[in-house]
Amino acid sequence: MTRIDLVIKNGTIVRSDGVFQVNIHVNNGKIVALTDYSYVPPCDELIDAQGLYVMTGVIEPHLHLRDPSINEREDFESGTKACAAGGITSIVEHPISNPSVHNVDNLKNRIEAVKHKAVVDYGFYGGAGFDNLDEMESLAEAGIMGFKTFLPASPPGRESEFKGLNAKDDGYLYRILENAAKTDIPALFHLEDNTLLNLFEGRIKAKGRLDPMAHIDSRPEICEIVAVAKLLAMAEDTGAKVQLVHMSTDRAVALAKYYRTLGVSISIETCPQYLVLDSSDMDRCGAFAKMNPPLRSKKTQERLWKYVLDGTIDMVVSDHSPFLLEEKERGNENIFDCPPGHPGLDTLLPLMLNEVSKGKLRLEQLSALMAENVARIYRMKQKGKIEIGKDADFVFIDMNQEWVIRAQDMYTKSKGTAKLFEGFVIKGKPVRTILRGTTIMKNGEVMGKPGEGKLLTPSK
Ligand SMILES: [Zn+2]
Structure with missing residues (x-):
């Protein structure tokens, strides 16, 4: 059996046409299969998304x-x-x-x-x-x-x-x-x-x-x-x-x-x-x-x-x-x-x-x-949906987490001016971001490397 890069198991997948209980298989930065929970092929990285929604990256x-x-x-x-x-x-x-x-x-x-x-x-x-x-x-x-x-x-x-x-x-x-x-x-x-x-x-x-x-x-x-x-x-x-x-x-x-x-x-x-x-x-x-x-x-x-x-x-x-x-x-x-x-x-x-x-x-x-x-x-054909063949871009969402917006936790340099939503109590939090199969944020900590982002142009 071929070994693949990443499997995200037990997540609830969100798309505009519904929510689905499937495992996502990722290889070379692309979604290669969506299967039921029971199937996990050999892989280098296995992420358990139990209790979380998995949406395509914003x-x-x-x-x-x-x-x-x-x-x-x-x-x-x-x-x-x-x-x-x-x-x-x-x-x-x-x-x-x-x-x-x-x-x-x-x-x-x-x-x-x-x-x-x-x-x-x-x-x-x-x-x-x-x-x-x-x-x-x-x-x-x-x-x-x-x-x-x-x-x-x-x-x-x-x-x-x-x-x-x-x-x-x-x-x-x-x-x-x-x-x-x-x-x-x-x-x-x-x-x-x-x-x-x-x-x-x-x-x-x-x-x-x-x-x-x-x-x-x-x-x-x-x-x-x-x-x-x-x-x-x-x-x-x-x-x-x-x-x-x-x-x-x-x-x-x-x-x-x-x-x-x-x-x-x-x-x-x-x-x-x-x-x-x-x-x-x-x-x-x-x-x-x-x-x-x-x-x-x-x-x-x-x-x-x-x-x-x-x-x-x-x-x-x-x-x-x-x-x-x-x-x-x-x-x-x-x-x-x-x-x-x-x-x-x-x-x-x-x-x-x-x-x-x-x-x-x-x-x-x-x-x-x-x-x-x-x-x-914008004709980004490789983006925008959890579907076989698209880029493996995801955000994991914990809808049960209640938290408070604090400018001090932000990554923008302009946090000194972030007063609009300061102190707002929010229910629902992005807890992991994945770009083309690589985790770039986990539990609020950004680990994405500068230069890993790729230039996008409209698809033909
Ligand atoms: Zn503007």
Whole structure:
């Protein structure tokens, strides 16, 4: 009998189509067989997953490690270790960096700069902005997973990080979509309408408001809804595949649901912060809860959940955006003085497991929202499901473990700013992460080696 590398026995396998009591056989980093509990072939490593759920590793397609940039905030090693700690085995990294990924040279340089640091598998987006329209086709050919474009203006002082990432106006937005339609990868958009942002922010600042809630009042829901309406109309006209990132309002998602019935290819993200927190948390956390789009009302949050549960929303992602403590603390005096964003990799899966414990949704739905749908949208054929022939990427989940989120236990360098979920009691914990057959986290301790992560490009 042939000896294989690894058998995971007695686990309960979770997939979107059900839970199964099977042993998983792994050889050369791939799943080679799924058998009943009684069969264990000769193997080098035998792991007993009795009492645990085994889900395919989480795929996180929305994070900002930004390496190389201000690496004291985060680098590719610390960021991908936070992934391993949180049950994430693959990522797609956004193009904000210094320099940003807005042409093929910058993409290649970025891969060179981070490849020896990656603890999990990783792919990249490329920027699509008014100032790099001619680079889009070559970026797609070079293997990016998608394009990223911002509708809001670039933050003052960070122009080089955002070069080639900004739409500037509706004419350029249309041209970006025309170019994206010539490729077979999705075009991702940060959707807050810049003209309306200027209007509302101007009004709030004219009143002299600097308090945390001024941030929320300066970016009302209408900014997202109008931006999404405009994008969807242009997507239908141009035939581009679009992705609505970090959706925070139910009405924007409802528009997307309608446009899907017209045949427009649309994928939709939301984040745990919009599902677990609401605008009142801005009072509790101040600058540390500043994010774009901002936290919304309890009513909006409840209505957004409906679209997670009915399958309209495809993905739950972190939008991990690390900053230094002193950068965030600037917002204590004047909320407009600190950057938006917070760390979220260590807590992405745990927060959603807690919602499973509360009975809000099922683990099978999480497998779809956090891996299967993501792999389908980005054409990661080797990832995203516990199935023969796929990569042996797993997260073991203990649904009985109750624990408390503590920033001090996190792997992100930005733990000083991780105040949003500090002290939250969570039921359900990722206790082991396996990447292509190798354990990279066990009981909270990351043992994955930098450089073991492999570059991902869309499958043919
Ligand atoms: Zn983001």
